[in-house]
Amino acid sequence: MFRTPWVCRGRIKALARPLSRQVLRSASTDAPSSNLPLVLLQRARNIATEHDRLSTALETEFDTKTAKRVGELSRVAAALKEWESAQSSIAELTTLLQSKDEELRQLAQDELSSTHANLDTLANALSTSLTPRDPFADMPCLLEIRPGPGGMEGRYFADAVFRMYRQYCSRMGLRANVLKYEVVDGDEAMGASSESPLQEAVLEVLDAGAYDTFRGEAGMHRVQRIPSTEKSGRVHTSAVAVWVLPSFPENDSDMTAQNFNDPDSLFYVDPKEVKVEKMRAGGAGGQHVNKTESAIRLTHEPTGISVSMQDSRSQHQNRDSAWTLLRSRLAQKKREAREEEAWALRNSVLSKDKITRGDKIRTYNYSQDRCTDHRSGLDVHNIADVLAGGENLVKVMESTKEWLVGRAIEALLAEEEAAAAIAAKEAKKSKR
Amino acid sequence: MPRLRPSFIRRAHNISSHLATLLPACRDLRSAQNELRWIREHVSSSLAPAHEHNVTSRSCVTKTAVAVIKKHLDTEVQIDRLCRLRGTRGVPLQYVLGSQPFGDLDIRCRPGVLIPRPETEAWVFHLADLVRNVIAEGALSRPGGDVDDRTARPLKIVDLCSGSGCIALLLSSLLRSHLRGSDVDIRGFDVEPRAVSLAKENLAYNLRRRVLPRPRAGRQNVVFEKADIFSEDWLASLHHDPADPNAGGSKLGAPIDIFVSNPPYISMRGYDCDTGRSVRNYEPRLALVPHESLRISSFADCAPEDVFYARLLEVAEILRPKFVVLEVGDLAQATRVLEMAVRAPRPWITMEVWRDWPDMAPEEGEDQVVRIGGLQVPVRGSGHGRTVFLQRGA
Numbered sequence: 084m085f086r087t088p089w090v091c092r093g094r095i096k097a098l099a100r101p102l103s104r105q106v107l108r109s110a111s112t113d114a115p116s117s118n119l120p121l122v123l124l125q126r127a128r129n130i131a132t133e134h135d136r137l138s139t140a141l142e143t144e145f146d147t148k149t150a151k152r153v154g155e156l157s158r159v160a161a162a163l164k165e166w167e168s169a170q171s172s173i174a175e176l177t178t179l180l181q182s183k184d185e186e187l188r189q190l191a192q193d194e195l196s197s198t199h200a201n202l203d204t205l206a207n208a209l210s211t212s213l214t215p216r217d218p219f220a221d222m223p224c225l226l227e228i229r230p231g232p233g234g235m236e237g238r239y240f241a242d243a244v245f246r247m248y249r250q251y252c253s254r255m256g257l258r259a260n261v262l263k264y265e266v267v268d269g270d271e272a273m274g275a276s277s278e279s280p281l282q283e284a285v286l287e288v289l290d291a292g293a294y295d296t297f298r299g300e301a302g303m304h305r306v307q308r309i310p311s312t313e314k315s316g317r318v319h320t321s322a323v324a325v326w327v328l329p330s331f332p333e334n335d336s337d338m339t340a341q342n343f344n345d346p347d348s349l350f351y352v353d354p355k356e357v358k359v360e361k362m363r364a365g366g367a368g369g370q371h372v373n374k375t376e377s378a379i380r381l382t383h384e385p386t387g388i389s390v391s392m393q394d395s396r397s398q399h400q401n402r403d404s405a406w407t408l409l410r411s412r413l414a415q416k417k418r419e420a421r422e423e424e425a426w427a428l429r430n431s432v433l434s435k436d437k438i439t440r441g442d443k444i445r446t447y448n449y450s451q452d453r454c455t456d457h458r459s460g461l462d463v464h465n466i467a468d469v470l471a472g473g474e475n476l477v478k479v480m481e482s483t484k485e486w487l488v489g490r491a492i493e494a495l496l497a498e499e500e501a502a503a504a505i506a507a508k509e510a511k512k513s514k515r
Numbered sequence: 516m517p518r519l520r521p522s523f524i525r526r527a528h529n530i531s532s533h534l535a536t537l538l539p540a541c542r543d544l545r546s547a548q549n550e551l552r553w554i555r556e557h558v559s560s561s562l563a564p565a566h567e568h569n570v571t572s573r574s575c576v577t578k579t580a581v582a583v584i585k586k587h588l589d590t591e592v593q594i595d596r597l598c599r600l601r602g603t604r605g606v607p608l609q610y611v612l613g614s615q616p617f618g619d620l621d622i623r624c625r626p627g628v629l630i631p632r633p634e635t636e637a638w639v640f641h642l643a644d645l646v647r648n649v650i651a652e653g654a655l656s657r658p659g660g661d662v663d664d665r666t667a668r669p670l671k672i673v674d675l676c677s678g679s680g681c682i683a684l685l686l687s688s689l690l691r692s693h694l695r696g697s698d699v700d701i702r703g704f705d706v707e708p709r710a711v712s713l714a715k716e717n718l719a720y721n722l723r724r725r726v727l728p729r730p731r732a733g734r735q736n737v738v739f740e741k742a743d744i745f746s747e748d749w750l751a752s753l754h755h756d757p758a759d760p761n762a763g764g765s766k767l768g769a770p771i772d773i774f775v776s777n778p779p780y781i782s783m784r785g786y787d788c789d790t791g792r793s794v795r796n797y798e799p800r801l802a803l804v805p806h807e808s809l810r811i812s813s814f815a816d817c818a819p820e821d822v823f824y825a826r827l828l829e830v831a832e833i834l835r836p837k838f839v840v841l842e843v844g845d846l847a848q849a850t851r852v853l854e855m856a857v858r859a860p861r862p863w864i865t866m867e868v869w870r871d872w873p874d875m876a877p878e879e880g881e882d883q884v885v886r887i888g889g890l891q892v893p894v895r896g897s898g899h900g901r902t903v904f905l906q907r908g909a
């Protein structure tokens with residue numbers, strides 16, 4: 084059906100498969116809990132027990148810390164409850180199958196198949212609830228778009244990708260700001276599709292949760308097409324890099340300021356480590372001249388990461404945008420370092436699938452009018468609609484997100500299994 | 516000024532004829548590109564609503580199509596017109612677009628009134644930070660702080676030579692978060708009637724944009740008035756007792772908290788040699804160069820470009836502010852102003868010079884202190900000497 088790019092263990096295949104593509108199973112062929120790995124069920128039960136114990140404790144004595152923990156656990160507890168109630172209705176219905184009443188049997192049979200079908204969904208939801216939530220999931224984000232190495236064609240396609248996301252945002256009613264839009268040779272569009280040769284663009288999506296919406300878009304986007312400048316009609320292959328960074332718009336909420344000033348936060352940047360430079364026009368300044376531009380450059384000296392901003396007429400706005408961008412880039416770097424550590428610990432085949440900026444994640448093939456996501460394996464047609472941020476892009480992005488969830492579940496399983504193996508070893512040792 | 520190389524113009528022309536039009540005013544391609552983008556944004560945002568109007572609810576497809584085409588043509592014609600104004604005639608972009616961002620404000624700009632400068636914006640931010648810290652430390656005890664304290668008096672600010680009103684309005688915007696609402700009382704004065712009415716317009720406009728605090732019921736807390744700061748009547752009006760209902764005019768009531776001014780400070784020679792062409796051709800000389808007659812009348816012993824400071828320091832003696840910030844042309848002028856300030860009858864406890872970017876680290880070769888008589892006065896930040904800062908004890 085479609086390619087799964089990671090090594091698959093048979094029993095979790097069903098979990099990783101996108102929901103929309105699941106085939107309804109017939110009640111008779113499947114054992115009730117076959118698609119929920121036992122380790123995960125065990126983990127869910129442990130969490131639910133803790134959840135219940137803490138909520139009882141809360142009733143007698145309120146404590147903010149406990150309340151917070153209960154909140155975190157409740158997602159799993161609720162999902163488990165739903166799954167268990169489906170299980171028990173299956174058991175009930177199964178006994179009804181023995182009934183002498185023909186009509187009742189038929190009814191039970193029908194009911195059973197739909198409950199089974201539903202069970203898959205519930206099992207999937209339960210597994211998903213167990214995966215750690217991305218710490219940035221609720222945040223707004225920055226999309227940075229840059230051409231890959233190579234000629235002009237990549238620059239033109241970078242513009243197409245930029246527009247794709249911008250139109251997607253307006254279709255989905257997301258508030259998006261262009262923080263930066265830099266073209267190479269001029270302001271003017273060229274070619275039939277009126278793409279401009281993009282150097283770099285940064286789109287800020289302000290809605291909470293935008294990071295979660297776009298995180299699967301990070302990576303290399305490959306294009307195969309005949310450039311409008313190409314006389315001989317040869318198909319070119321080029322690439323565009325998309326970075327997705329969580330963002331904290333400066334003047335948003337109290338939480339923001341807290342995060343900026345908390346040295347443990349990923350977003351903390353010590354202002355003393357940042358060199359601020361302004362574009363210096365020669366001459367006397369002040370009342371003597373009426374400049375229109377106010378470029379600013381920030382350099383984080385320990386890492387050498389530097390951003391410059393001059394797109395706005397407002398120096399205030401340029402400064403804010405530059406800080407937002409710098410914070411996000413540094414946060415991303417810190418986060419990658421943390422992730423690296425976590426993945427190294429897991430020593431798993433899965434780490435091969437980690438999205439790195441070098442991997443191509445998607446191909447836009449014009450001559451076949453097809454867009455392929457290499458992780459979910461989903462293929463859609465109608466490139467024009469994809470690039471207009473339409474229905475087909477929505478489908479592709481959804482498949483990516485499902486893939487990400489599947490991957491998180493795999494990681495969780497690997498972790499549980501590793502823990503179980505260690506526990507078994509320990510047990511053996513102590514017996515000896 | 517260097518002439519533009521023909522090859523350069525050709526390159527710009529290949530990209531866009533608009534860019535080539537803008538180039539003489541912008542000097543380099545990158546800023547021409549930026550300005551073209553701003554002009555485009557301006558035109559498309561100002562045309563959009565007008566045309567939606569033209570398309571009636573019954574509009575059939577062709578009617579809409581006509582409107583779309585018409586709009587496109589209008590847009591191009593407009594862009595072309597503005598590019599010519601800017602590039603060929605050399606009109607400042609701020610007059611072409613009618614505005615300049617200043618902090619989070621949008622300040623309307625019109626001929627006859629000086630365009631707000633980024634250096635001014637920088638020191639206003641620096642001053643607002645300083646005042647906020649002082650308030651946080653409790654040194655400016657009475658104003659602000661506790662919302663429920665009805666007796667708290669507002670922070671009093673006076674801005675002389677207020678022009679577009681940018682300084683007064685930005686201070687009001689920046690200080691509002693710490694003072695909770697309209698606990699600032701700001702008075703701006705300018706001799707130019709066009710400036711006074713533009714400042715009032717800017718107040719109303721930014722109130723509508725909701726970047727300024729709403730005034731408390733029935734009371735406007737930022738007021739702009741026409742006044743010649745050299746006139747004796749005006750000076751006399753400052754002495755009035757604010758409690759006296761018959762006092763009329765400007766009931767300022769010393770002592771005030773903050774006294775700011777960005778007066779005309781360019782010498783006649785400096786005007787001819789150091790100013791930009793679009794400044795000379797389009798911005799008001801009245802806002803830039805002190806009028807010759809002023810010195811002869813009252814301040815014969817100081818340089819002609821310094822007369823406003825002599826007057827401002829006199830006014831400061833009457834208003835008795837805690838903080839004074841005066842914008843100046845360069846470090847030499849700052850030094851001369853400080854020399855006048857040390858002769859004040861009542862001493863200032865702090866004196867500083869702030870450079871263009873007061874928060875930036877100084878570059879190599881930028882002095883961090885100037886000597887005034889026997890005193891060492893700190894010079895903060897990086898860039899040209901830009902303001903003189905004075906502070907008096909509580």
Ligand SMILES: C[S@@+](CC[C@H](N)C(=O)[O-])C[C@H]1O[C@@H](n2cnc3c(N)ncnc32)[C@H](O)[C@@H]1O
Pocket residue numbers: 370628629630631632635675676677678679680681682704705706707710742743744745777778779780801802803
């Ligand atoms: C350099 S502009 C400053 C405008 C504004 N505060 C700013 O920073 O953009 C100086 C202003 O002083 C005003 N001015 C000139 N002579 C004056 C006088 N004798 N009394 C009051 N204002 C005067 C001018 O009209 C002009 O608006």
